[in-house]
Amino acid sequence: MTSFREIAINGLWKNNPGLVQLLGLCPLLGVSNSVVNALGMGLATAIVLAASNATVALIRTQVSDAVRLPVFVMIIAALTTCIELLMQAFTYELYQILGIFIPLITTNCIILGRAEAFAAKNTVAAASFDGLMMGTGFGLVLLAIGAVRELLGTGALFANMQLLFGPIAAHWQVTVFHNYPGFLLAILPPGAFLVLGLLIALKNRIDEIVAARAKAAEPAALPAQSRRVRVTGVIE
DSSP states (O other): OOOOHHHHHIIIIOOOOOIIIIIOHHHHHHSSSHHHHHHHHHHHHHHHHHHHHHHHHHHHTTTTTGGGGHHHHHHHHHHHHHHHHHHHHHHHHHHHGGGTTTGGGGGOHHHHHHHHHTTSSSSSHHHHHHHHHHHHHHHHHHHHHHHHHHHHHHSEEEEHHHHHHGGGGGOOOOEEETTTOOHHHSSHHHHHHHHHHHHHHHHHHHHHHHHHHHHHHHHHHHHHHHHHHHHHHHHH
């Protein structure tokens, strides 16, 4: 059994689907040209991931190995259809923008991979939390890419947020660069690859710095421990 703290750290950082496993790159790169698109796709994926993990963990002892994968795919497809219908009902314009990427959640490697590797071997609570953390980690990467691409491409942030949150979000747009001519490459697919590469490089650099600091702190702790041992031996 993995602790909930380890599950959270793995999903958000150490084993992040977008930055480490490099899974689900099709929606990650295809719809991340704005914050609203990235947020809508991230929420849909996270909900399906958490719900499918919980369902798979609930029936894991009742399904034989011979039909395990087809059953998992059917569960994921049913949940994806539910999300698709909800988006058609409440966020239809955003659903049209995201297009084929919503149904393609069914074939997302992250969801099927977590169902097979984690949910099928753990409790409902742990599997649900794993799905939520993995989905959140994937969504945060989507959101970061979408924010950078929208800012560089248009000079603004949070445009068209009413597509997801309704009329209340119609005036949420923040113009960062006034009279900005725009940078077309940022909102085209090559821009997504460039931003993702920079985010992966940044994460690797942070991991290197943390590891170096941890290694540098080890020699300072060892002499203190050895002194305590010597003093204890003298007293005895």
